[in-house]
Amino acid sequence: MSAASCLRSEDQFRCSICLDVFIDPVSTPCGHNFCKNCINEHWNSDDQYLCPVCKKVFNTKPELLINTLFSEMVSQFRQEAQQKASSSSSGQQAAKPGGVPCDVCTGTKLKALKSCLVCLTSYCETHLEPHLTALGMKRHQLMDPVENLEDRMCMKHDKPLELFCKTDQTCVCMLCSVLDHKTHEFVPLKEEYEGKKAELGKTEAEIQEMIQKRRLKIQEIKHSVDLSKGAADREKAEGIQVFIALMESVERSLNELIETIEEKQRTTEKQAEDFIKELEQEISELKKRSSEVEKLSHSEDHLHLLQNFPSLKAAPPTKDWTEVSVRPSSYEGTVVRAVAQLEETLSKQMKKLFEVELKRVQQYAVNVTLDPDTANPHLILSDDGKQVYCGDVTKNLPDNPERFSYCSSVFGKQSLSSGRFYFEVHVKEKTDWTLGVARESINRKVEITACPEDGFWTIWLRNGNEYEALDDPSVDLSLKSQPQKVGVFVDYEEGLVSFYDVDAAALIYSFTGCSFTEKLYPFFSPSMNNGGINSAPLIICPVNQTVLSGMFYSWKNE
Template sequence: MSAVSCLLTEHQFLCSICLDVFTDPVSTPCGHNFCKTCITEHWNINVPYQCPNCKKVFYSKPELQVNTFISEMAAQFRQSAQQKASSSSSEQQAAKPGEVPCDVCTGTKVKALKSCLVCLASYCETHLEPHLTASRLKKHQLIDPVENLEGRMCTKHDKLLELFCKTDQMCVCMLCTVSDHKTHDVVPLKEEYEGKKAELGKTEAETQQMIQKRRLKIQEIKRSVELSKEDADREIAGGVQVFSALKESVERSQAELIDTIKEKQRETEKQAEGFIKELEQEISELKKRSSEVEQLSRSEDHLHLLQSLPSLNAAPPTKDWTEVSVRPPSYEGTVRRAVKQLEETLSKQMKKLLEAELKRVQQYAVDVTLDPDTANPYLILSDDGKQVKHVDIKKNLSDNSERFDHGVVILAKQSFSSGRFYYSIQFNSILFI
């Protein structure tokens, strides 16, 4: 018998219901063989009684007879297969920590090559062979080896989770669609997998975009610091030139001037360092999330992706950096305030200094025109929009949401939110801008 069993292949000893080697094989009246437990449970569920293979219907439950010959052959084959698998496993390297072991190996657990979503088992190269050769097993869905295959079964119906309920956002089996999820929006697992994977790709792209924006903001802040330092250097040089000419009598004022300017620069750098540190922290958190999203989006395991998605860390809290910037401190008047203390002896130097500062500030000059749509009815605007005066008689003007009805106010057409701008205002009577 041993010689005969060696000529037979494993799929000839498989029960067509459990797809495993026969256990207590019995024969039906139509001549087909099944595990006793498998065919009994099958007929307990399905009435009338029907052969799973040839579909022959029996109107009364047939009496099952133990097939002694098949039982002995299956036992002989199982023993031979276990010895062969044990010998093969001993020649292969055992699965390392973190690797999925073969579920069939009885001795050394060899690293699994594939996992079967139908058998809910993982197989090494040796034990995977029936799935590659047997016609019935070829129809099974094989994936890269994964752990916890039991988690792919519906806990209520003990069926494979192969559908996704969009209504309840959960994976379900076929029987769930006719019970708890009968009226719900249910789609194949693969369809939902593709959709969620596309969303993950979009999330990853958005995360990368956020990282890039923050890198650009860092460059902007660093450039602001450089400009601030250039302004500080120019201001220091001008102050040194003024106070050097005053010799010993103004050395103390010169030192105070330099300290004031440098303190402003240190405050600017400190502010910039704080922004950069916060941006780099956000980049670090975003990179971490990007890595998690990328790793999950590369998964070919439909169920693993969908079950892992809810536990994916939420996007880290980030600041809106659009309006954040480091504004270089203004140094105009710093030297003037220092020199003013010595105005009795420095009147000529003060005059030169004021002229130089005015010239420097005027490079930021802007042409401001008043906006008549915002003028209070008690204000009269000149034709060129450069002058305005207050009167006692209220003008009859059209309704305008931008007009100041209560405060005697007028705005300019131009608006400035950042940068340096120079313009002068002359008060002849009452002017509000």
């Protein structure tokens, strides 16, 4: 029998009860064939002997004999079907780990081609064939192979989950839609699947975008680390060079100090040696004269004694040593003078270091302008927003939340919430002023207590010569000269606020270890004009930048 004829007659060899190839086929008196076991079980479970195909009723249970000829045909069909299955399965793939295997295959499990939601079974290509050809099985619902088919059945009604309840956001069967969820909104699983799939596509795109952003952030962080390492290496090299020079200077000063002291001691010792040598020479002469006198005094020769007496009576010529002395060398002030000289050398070196540091912070210069919406009504601002002083008349201005109502203060327009910035202010001819930065959230409607705890990092001048850092506690500042131009530098992440005397290239004061959690604004207070004594303005001036490479602005106009 050919493969084509086998396919055409395949339904003839299937039992209409079990829908599988006949096993021990028997024929009923009405001429229909069944598996012997299938028809017996069917009649044993029913009250009458009814043919499942033509519905003919038999009064007594017919005697069923195996149809020998038909049984041989079924046997032949089985052999040909097995050969066909063997031939076709040779082209199929075995199920891989993690794949869905055929539930019917024995031995090597082939890869499932479809899963049946009615049979709750997955089939390879060969075992799927009855679902494609048998009339009773063609109505079964097939889908791409999946595992855990039981999870696709309604636990309550034992029906396939075919609908999606949008109200409860869950999958339901047909009976659920008319019983438990009858007032809810439903859509077919496929429709909801398409919608959710589109959402997943969008989510996937968003995730990929997030991944890309994070990769870029990793590159940015690595680049920052490289920049930091380069800066650290340069700083270490410069630090080593500076400290070696300082150590050499200290060593040189120490050697000079020791040489000075030892030279004084050598001078004292030389003077003492000269005196001692001269004294010993006189002692030698005196001893010689003493010996001659003693010898003459024992002489019995009258004439000899009288003749030599005149020459021995007078003492030999000697030096008057009464006022002669060797004074110990004085070393008072020697060490002090040496240290003072060293201090002068270190001071010159410190000035050079501060010049370098000032050039570095000037790279972060910000074009700060004053914010008129924050200015106290007594303050007068220039049109370009670069100058401010206190007038005698209170202007009629809107009392907006940003305005300083009580203190003669004003904010800059530019804010800082990360990174660094720097600006410079002329304070020449003023007797009172306050400069620095402040938190955005400070209370601008009350008298200000300027300290870090209240959100201020500032320094001030009072009475023309009293400088003070408004830290906690405040710090009196002893400055060598009165600053004419003050530089203000902020490193947000480092928690650093530093003030510089720009002309002297000297550090005035630094707030360190600060914790910034919100925006910072430049803060200016020209103070009251004191009858014209303090009428000069605070002037935000351009920064004379000598090193501009790698400039980084981390501020923005609000």
